[in-house]
Amino acid sequence: MVTIYDVAARAGVSTATVSRVLNGLSVSADRAQLVLDAARELNYTPNRVARTLRRQLSELVALVIPDIENPFFTSLARGVADTAQQAGYSVVLCNTDGDVDKERQFLDVALSENIAGLVLAAAGPRSDVAEFRDRGRAVVAVDRPIPDADVDTVLIDNVGAGRMATRALWDAGFRDVACITGPVDIVTAVDRARGWQQVLDEVSDRPRVPGRLEHADFRVDGGRACMSHLLGLPDPPDAVVAGNNLVGVGALQVLSERGLSPADVGIAVIGDLPFSALSPDALPFVSLPTREMGTAAGAMLLERIAGHAGPGRRVVIPGELRAGETPRAATSA
Amino acid sequence: MVTIYDVAARAGVSTATVSRVLNGLSVSADRAQLVLDAARELNYTPNRVARTLRRQLSELVALVIPDIENPFFTSLARGVADTAQQAGYSVVLCNTDGDVDKERQFLDVALSENIAGLVLAAAGPRSDVAEFRDRGRAVVAVDRPIPDADVDTVLIDNVGAGRMATRALWDAGFRDVACITGPVDIVTAVDRARGWQQVLDEVSDRPRVPGRLEHADFRVDGGRACMSHLLGLPDPPDAVVAGNNLVGVGALQVLSERGLSPADVGIAVIGDLPFSALSPDALPFVSLPTREMGTAAGAMLLERIAGHAGPGRRVVIPGELRAGETPRAATSA
DNA sequence: AGCCTCGCAGAAATCGATTACAGGCTCAAG
DNA sequence: CTTGAGCCTGTAATCGATTTCTGCGAGGCT
Structure with a gap:
């Protein structure tokens, strides 16, 4: 392990001078050259642990998400990484698996590692980031707000997305449009269902069929279960809004297994289906700009790390409807 | 920030005693209790940066993968996280985007952060982990071997998978079975294509049609491009082996857009399609035990961190063919 | 009684960087 | 010629833990 002492010895200067050269503080040109030569010859890399201990701030940014197997969040991760890495920060990703205890652990570790910033897609409605704020650490909430925390927040317009799909x-x-959304304690799920309800309230002149709102977990199996249930009803709906991408996949799988297509039972998905194996215009879906959400969150985080004060800001990004020419006929060719 | 000094002061003992209590070294019962009480009252958490600096070893494990948006790797990540977290290590994920420079950066950071271990799915054939070994850091290669590095390695039986699919x-x-595989500098791609070639050599009594092997990148667009090219030939193949999951998705998308189904042009995919929106037995595929690969890699890593010496071990895990009842008729219902 | 061993606890060194402080030098102004 | 300002530079403190070393006191053995 080559340390700053080795470099100082080789260059014949003090460690303070080495540090100053490497951090761009004023040092006479001749000595600077000596240090740079010595550092190169020894292939010196500063020890980040020591630097972090002294500076009380690391060059790491943590991104904490609830489901690493969901393309929604990995795309988000790409966005955060794009901006943060350009600014010289390394992004480390932590998967909580939707488990608030795991999330708590990751947050503790992140705090104790003196990370520069945190981007959090909360696992539940009770995440506590107060300690981060107390110690002046940058925090940005993404996709899901953090209640009672005055932090920058980047969200999807979920009500709007629910409206578009419906x-x-x-x-x-x-x-007769049903809705399969996520757990009741996840705000995005509730908001999307609210959008669905709004549209139905607006357009329908007759009383709606009850029991058309299903709460799945936000995974493929959840979508499968609820879709099977709906199709098994004596009076099944003629269309379904899928509350997220994975629920949509589950619903489509059930359809496919029963030999049905989105022309028989209408399906609109809130979210993108990058790996669906269907042509992109096989069914309507609301494309969610996850990567942009990540870059926006990353940019705000960098501003905060750079010292931006002020109250928490809120950015809401709309989804965008992408529909096949004629959904009913999309798969009849 | 509450430090070990605060705890020591409150308990009326020295920091050495606090440290010993918290690390389970022998301390008299009465003092231990004082320390524990003080630590609890102050809500003390040891600073990991300071600990890492002194111990020269952190409690972090890094997992470096080339494509975080590929379910293959995220599933792998779940496996690694499962084992590592049980042993008290936090797993941080780094996405190289297939870029060897980014990979180099992450490896430098990991080294400089004194991480306990590294699980690497290499971006290219020239990854350098020598420094890790020199400093006694645990390294495990996963999915892709690291040339010239004597490290534990966990691989898929890619030749076998190629054989099964074909x-x-x-x-x-x-x-007339074509093959769309990945870049020539990715071993897994070459091996899977080799399995394809082996089977064709064994079964075919007549000369094969030339130009049936395509090298895409291992992404959806790569699969789309090659599939389009193959179907546009004057004498298109009647079936295609897709070299990985994403290529398979791309190929299926093209098929779907042209109004064709896997009954018209046979498709077998090497890898799983968790988000395909098709019923699981719509087409044959070779399921790859990615999560198990991750747990195996994690277990070996933990052994190395615990001090296991000896030469690099190699674990090869077979894929498993999952086929619909009658592929030709799978979608005709 | 005297000596040795053992266990526990505190003082201080240590990890490797950054940075406050102070000393020394140069140069210009008075 | 003297004094002060300004710029480098080195010394040493510092970040917060772990761990070595040292010392103290109790208990056992001869």
Whole structure:
């Protein structure tokens, strides 16, 4: 392990001078050259642990997400990494698996590692980031707000996304549109369902069929279970809004297994299906700009690390409807 | 920030005693209790940076992968995290995006952060982990071997997987089976193509059609491009082996867009399609035990961290063929 | 009684960087 | 010629833990 002492000895200067050269503080040109030569010859790399201990701030940024196997969050991760790495920070990703205890652990570790910043997609409604703020650490909430924490927040317009998906199905002629959304304690799930409900309240002149709102977990199996249940009803709906990408996959799988297509039972998905094996215009979906959400969160985090004060800001990014030409006929070719 | 000095002061003992209590070294019962009480009252958490600096070893394990958006690698990550977290290590994930320079950066950071161990799915054939070994850091290669490095390695039986996929198509009656695999500098891609070639060499009594092997990148767009090219040929193949999951998705998308199904052009995929929106037996695929690969790698890493010496071990895990009842008829219902 | 061993606890060194402080030098102004 | 300002530079403190070393006191053995 080559340390700053080795470099100092080789260059014939003090460690203070070496440190100053490497950090761009004023040092006479001749000595600076000696130090740079010595550092290169010894292949010196500063020890980040020592630097972090002294500076009380590391060059790491943590991104904590609830489901690493969901393309929604990995795309988000790409966005955060894009901005943070450009600024010289290394992004480390932590997967909580939706478990608030695991999340608590990761947050403790991040705090104790003196990380420069935290981007958090909270596992539940009770995440506590007060200690980060107390110690002046930058925090940005992404996808899911953190209650009672005055932090920068980047969100999807989930109500709007729910509205778009529902509207697309209604406009395509479906009249009994169900909704499979996520757990009741996840705000995004509730908001998307609210958008669905709003549209139905607006367009429908007759009383709606009860029991059309299902809460799955936000995974493929959850979508499968609820879709099977809906299709097994004596009076099944003629269309379904899938509350997220994975629920959509589950719903489509059930459809496919029963030999049905999105022309028979309408499906609109809130979220993208990058690995669906379907042509992109096989069904309507609301594309969510996850990567942009990540870059926005990363940019705000960098501003905070750079010292931006002031109250928490809030950015809401709209989804975008992408629909096949004629959903009903999309797969009939 | 509450430090060990605060705890020591409150308990009326020295910092050495606090440290010993918290690390389970022998301390008299009465003092131990004083320390524990003080630590609890102050809500003390040891500073990991200081600990790492002194111990020269952190409690972090790094997992470096080339594509975080590929479910293959995220599933792998789950496996590694499962084992490592049980042993008290926090896993941080680093996405190189297949870029050897980014990989180099992450490895430098990991080294400089004194991480306890590294699980590496190499971005290219020239990754250098010599420094890790020199400093006694644990390293495990996963999915892709690291040339010239004597490290533990966990691999898929890629040749075997290529064979299974090809055999499945042949057995289903396809006689002109092409192969879309990954870049020539990725060993897994070459091995899978080799398995394809082996089977064709064994079964075919007539000369094969040339130009049936395509090298895509290992992404959806790569699969799309090559599939389009193959289908556009004057004499297109009647079936295709997709070299990985994403290439398979791309190929299936092209098929779907052209109004074709896996009954028209046979497709066998090496890898799983967790988000395909197709029923699991719509087409034959070779399921790859990625999560098990991760747990195996994690277990070996922990052994090395615990001090296991000896030469690099090699574990090869076979894939498993999953085929629909009758591939040709799978989507005709 | 005297000596040795053993266990426990505190003082201080240590990990490897950054940085406050102080000393020395140069140069310009008075 | 003297004094002060300004710029480098080195010494040493510092970040917060762990761990070596040293010393103290109790207990056992001869």
